[in-house]
Amino acid sequence: MLQRLPHTPPEQYSPLYFLAALGAGGLGVAFFMWLMHWMPYSETPMPVFDELIGVLGQGPLYQQLALIGAWLGIAYFSVLHFRLLAWNLKSFQAFRRTAAYRALRESNAETQLLAGPLTLAMSINVGFVLGMAFVPGLWQIVEWLFPMALLAFLAVGVWALMLLRDFWGRVLTEGNFDCTKNNSFAQLLPAFALSMIGVGLAAPAAMSENSLTVLVSLVLSSFFIVTAIISGTVQLILGIRGMLDQGANPETAPSLWIVVPILTVLSIALLRQGHGIEVLGDGVGGVQGFGLLTTLLMAQVAFGLLGWVVLRRYGYFRRFVTGSERSPGSYTLVCPGVAITVMLHFWVNVALADSGAIAAYGGLYWTITGVALAFHAATIWLVMQLNRKHFGNAASRPSPARA
Structure with missing residues (x-):
């Protein structure tokens, strides 16, 4: 039964309640696996209503029972997912006006906010599953839906990146990250969110026949997959260090299993990307070249964005590039400019x-x-600007800043 959702005082709400909606959505998607692996379909890469409906009249009894069970499971858990999502969004808006929210934004727990985009990414997946399972004629317009899905996942991805910008910008410029309280894998939640967005963005690569759609899908999904791997690796190491030092936190001990769904989602994303790369590539060399260069380029973009957040918060460019302060270390900026130029070519x-x-x-x-x-x-402008600052007029130059 769909139980009545409680009224939670805003100051007692936690963003982790989004995971209730996430779990319900995941269960609905799990029922779709019955359709993918137990039902016959040949005209499309995924089972759709137009082919599934034929099972009721012509399929064997076990397929008929499985189809009805899958439909019921998808419908029930999808409704539950969207009810919990609506409750969370409403509660979260009230929570944002409390002192508890402001305190959360200044603590290790700030990454809990990534439960929001993680769940919204699941919502898009649930919507697509509902369409394939219940909407007649969906595949006839699916090529029009793929760009809309990419935009939806990208919007959720931007929200996630903005939250990560605030978190990493704060802890890397102000500190205040308490490593003694990081004795769990709770900080892997951002990696989970990024991987969920990545797998959603990779879906058109596995299903679309439009080369431009496949290309955009591969590039965008690669960025979020690579960012998820980088973020997850960092926090995995820090979490293990914290647990070795403090012992695992009993309250957040379930987070030790968060690596399991992350690996599942990343595996699906890479499988989807593999299909898209095969569609685009002419021969093994082209496929390998595309996969390797795209992955490494997206890693460069991820690190570039992280560096931009920190440098911007410090006002580095207006101080040491266009401003009056000098630091020999500012020449370090030249190498990334050259590297990204060459990589793009x-x-x-x-x-x-x-x-x-x-x-x-x-x-x-x-x-x-x-x-x-x-x-x-x-980069040429940067070199000329730095040369003018450091070597242009020795008499009027201020003293270099201390490293």
Whole structure:
């Protein structure tokens, strides 16, 4: 039965209640596995209503029972998921006006806020499952739905990145991260959220026949997958260190299992990406080149965004690049500019053009090349600006800042 949801005082609410909605949505998606692996379908890469309905009249009894059971399970847990999601969103809005929320934003527990985008990413997956299981003629318009799904997942991803920007920007510039209280894997929640967004963004790569849709899906999903791996690796090591030092926290001990769903989601995402890469690639070399260069480029983007957050919070550019302060360390900025320029040229020519993913010297080719040229120009400007600051007028130069 769908029990009545309680009224929780705003100051007693926790963002971790989003995980209740997440779990219900996950159970609904799990019933879809019955349809994927037990039902016959040949016209589409995924089971859809138009083929499933034929099982009721022609399929064997076990398939008929499994189909009805799957439909009931998907419907029930999807309704429960969206009820819990609505309750959480309403409660969270009230919670944001409390002192408890402000205290959470200044503590290790700030990463609990990632439970919100994690659950919304699941909501999009649940919506797609509902469409395939119950909507006639869905596959006839599915190529129009894929761009909408990509935009929806990207919007959730932006929300997640903004939350991570606030968290990492705070702890890397102000400190205040209490390692003595990090004796669990609770800090892996952001990696879970990023991987869930990544697997959603990878779905069109596994199902679309439009090469541009597949390409966008591969690039966006690669960024979130790589970011999830980086974030998860860092917090996994810190969590193990905390538990070795303090012992595991009994209250957050269930977080020790969070690696399991992360690995499941990442495995599905990589399988989806593999299908998309095969669709785009001409031969093994093209496939390997695309996968390798795209993954490494997305890792560069992830680290670049992290560095941008910290440098911007410190006001580094207006102080040490365009301002009056000098530091020899500012020349460190030149190497990333050169590196991303070179990587973009390799990516557009080897990973995309040579593999046949895009047309060489076409519109998209020159658009991406334009980004590489923009980074190149910005790096040239940076060198000239730093040279003028450090070597231009020795008599008027202020003293270098201390490292």
